[in-house]
Amino acid sequence: MDEKTRIKIRKDDMVMVQSGKDKGKVGKILKVIPETRKVIVSGINMIKRHQKPSKKHQHGGIIEMEGPIRVDRVMLVCPKCNLPTRTGHTLLSESKVRTCRKCEEIIDNV
Numbered sequence: 001m002d003e004k005t006r007i008k009i010r011k012d013d014m015v016m017v018q019s020g021k022d023k024g025k026v027g028k029i030l031k032v033i034p035e036t037r038k039v040i041v042s043g044i045n046m047i048k049r050h051q052k053p054s055k056k057h058q059h060g061g062i063i064e065m066e067g068p069i070r071v072d073r074v075m076l077v078c079p080k081c082n083l084p085t086r087t088g089h090t091l092l093s094e095s096k097v098r099t100c101r102k103c104e105e106i107i108d109n110v
């Protein structure tokens with residue numbers, strides 16, 4: 001896969017929203033959906049859904065849940081310097097690592 005199609009964000013990453021009503025909010029990636037290039041972030045883009053009554057929710061009603069947002073609307077928050085950053089990739093001996101472009105720290109292995 002080339003640079004354009006690869007999603008650099010992964011599950012459990014902390015990200016900051018860059019646009020829209022949740023701009024500036026930080027959350028954890030709950031799910032990456034590569035097919036649509038969207039992500040689900042905890043507490044971000046909450047949408048209300050009508051729940052039909054079921055065994056679990058006997059009365060039904062409205063539930064709030066996270067809706068998917070486009071991956072290019074979020075930016076990774078570096079766990080080292082705590083700033084939203086674009087990530088770089090560096091070849092370190094044998095393994096490829098994600099690095100923070102702000103503090104140059106290694107974030108993790110790719």
Ligand SMILES: [Zn+2]
Pocket residue numbers: 078079080081082083085100101102103104105
């Ligand atoms: Zn950093």
